[in-house]
Amino acid sequence: xxxxxxxxxxxxxxxxxxxxxxxxxxxxxxxxxxxxxxxxxxxxxxxxxxxxxxxxxxxxxxxxxxxxxxxxxxxxxxxxxxxxxxxxxxxxxxxxxxxxxxxxxxxx
Numbered sequence: 001x002x003x004x005x006x007x008x009x010x011x012x013x014x015x016x017x018x019x020x021x022x023x024x025x026x027x028x029x030x031x032x033x034x035x036x037x038x039x040x041x042x043x044x045x046x047x048x049x050x051x052x053x054x055x056x057x058x059x060x061x062x063x064x065x066x067x068x069x070x071x072x073x074x075x076x077x078x079x080x081x082x083x084x085x086x087x088x089x090x091x092x093x094x095x096x097x098x099x100x101x102x103x104x105x106x107x108x
Contacts, residue, residue, distance in 0.1 A: 030060050033057055033060065034060070034064060034065060035068070037068040037069055038068045044065070044107040047068075048092065052093075059093065062086055062090050063090075066081070069107075084099055084103065085099075086099055
């Protein structure tokens with residue numbers, strides 16, 4: 001049995017602005033990490049380690065981080081995900097310890 005529908009909280013314009021700013025900062029942080037992997041300033045394993053320990057960065061999809069790597073496109077990223085039995089829509093924070101270990105082994 002379901003209770004009454006939950007009311008959506010009404011946010012003040014200041015709260016909305018604050019939430020928008022926080023979301024923008026989070027997107028920037030995730031984009032910056034992927035860019036650093038792409039241009040080689042951060043290795044995949046370092047990026048993965050950083051993302052695992054950071055609530056904002058852990059929301060990056062695994063496939064997006066793989067695709068940020070040089071010479072890894074859609075096909076290769078998909079193959080890696082399938083070989084390691086990682087769901088296509090999995091985010092870094094949803095990875096198990098063994099999946100993280102296998103990703104690290106693959107790129108170390």
